[in-house]
Amino acid sequence: MQLLKRMEKAEARLQEQGAAAYLPQAARQPPLGPCASRAQRHFDLAQRLADSLGFTVPVRLKIDQNGLGHGAVGMLKIWAENSRHRAEIVGVMVSESPGHDDPGAVMRPFKKRDEMWLATRALLQPDPGTGVCRLRLRTDRNAAIQLTTPKLQYNSGGHTVIESKKAMRARGMKNPDRAEAVLLAVYEPEPIIRRGGGLLV
Structure with a gap:
């Protein structure tokens, strides 16, 4: 959390200095609504953190796909197609049965x-x-x-x-x-x- 706050401050300084060329491409697209803008900011910060750590794989965002999460997964995948972010969106249907079941296990999850x-x-x-x-x-x-x-x-x-x-x-x-x-x-x-x-x- 402290690292994210420091990254947010660094981004604010870049914006004040007019260094738009250093901001992610997604941040220079047309403005979004308040909630979407907040989500976009978190995407950008997560990706910049991954880049600074030298990760070559995309950021993975997992979302409970039940209920309202289903619409969020669809929207975020469209954002990815429109280059608003580079994250990999993974919908998790938590109400589904697990992919495997071991009858001999001490704890066998139902869903x-x-x-x-x-x-x-x-x-x-x-x-x-x-x-x-x-x-x-x-x-x-x-x-x-x-x-x-x-x-x-x-x-x-x-x-x-x-x-x-x-x-x-x-x-x-x-x-x-x-x-x-x-x-x-x-x-x-x-x-x-x-x-x-x-x-x-």
Whole structure:
């Protein structure tokens, strides 16, 4: 978050100096509405960060495609076609069944939403041999609270189910939108093979 703020300040200084040639091409296109402009700014900052780190693959943006997310995915893909950004848009249907099911697994996710939570949980668990976690998160307090809010449950088929948002609201909990943004950042609905970049899972 602090890095993004520094990048925003740097961009503001460039604009004040009239250095439009250094800004992304997308930022020099016709103005967008307030919400779209904010999304565009985040795209530009993410891409500039990736470029500064020497990444050769595009920024990947994963969106829950259920409900309103379906329209957002379609709009952002059109933006990409119109060169407003270079990001790869990935729609995730969290209500779908996972691509694979291991009957022998201790925890078998019922839907992709459950798989998302369980996959991140596994990444945060210390390795029994080394005691080192594969993933460490630096989040704000709200996201940290939301990541520990849903209950772990099981259905009649023996699948692991994460407490639904409706059930969470019924017991006075807020929508875990910030937590799910963190989950989507590390979750890949399908394995991806990059040329020369190995396998992302």
